[in-house]
Amino acid sequence: MPPFPYTRRDFLANASAGVALAAFSLDSQAAEPLAETPPKLSLTSSFTTVHEPKPLPFNPAKLDGISEKLIRSHWENNYSGAVKALNTVKQRLAVALADADTPPxxxxxxxxxxxxxxGSVVLHELYFHNLGGSGKVGETLQQALAEAFGSYEAWEKEFRRVGAGLGGGSGWVVLGYNLHTGLLENYWLADHLHSSAATLPILVLDMYEHAYQMDYGASATQYVDAFFRNVQWDVAAARLEKARKIQAI
Ligand SMILES: [Fe+2]
Incomplete structure (x- = not known):
């Protein structure tokens, strides 16, 4: 980063090169140079937050039926790649916002x-964090799912069916708590852009082929079986508890 005085041109060059934006004002229309000292921060955290990949919350060698090689590849290539891409997009957004000539x-x-x-970053983090468990559902979720679906088994049957429908393609299955309807429901997400309105994810299943192809080829069903053997239900129960504390919107 060049020393001060720091010009608007320097800012734009560094932002596009991936330099952190936190110290600089995008709103400034002042003549160059901007200032001898950094101006008061006027960027919102939406633009300045630099995302870091979150480590796996479990030992990837210890999953039942999902190999360490696959999980590490998924984390390193797909998830971490999404984190890097999100940071790049934010840097480019900051530059584009500062340029009044950027067409809408x-x-x-x-x-x-x-x-x-x-969507990719958040859903991957939720997915990884609801893995690494025993697969044994606790009383809280068992009861909540029975109330919503008639029985735990009925819920699992629908969740699996949605997953099977995404086999060979891509997307997510989400058990979500809808803050508007007050319902626990299974949702089909065709991609990272899809999500049910006003819904907090409770349990997330990645159905992109990269989540299972290395271990199971095209057999999405076997992968879903393995997923259920590794669900960390305590995490799902904690999410539901938090969601229920939020008033309906
Ligand atoms: Fe994925």
Missing amino acids: FLYNDLKREHLTRT
């Missing part, structure tokens, strides 16, 4: 990528 339709190309990458 081009700005929205970046906003579409922002939505896609955010």
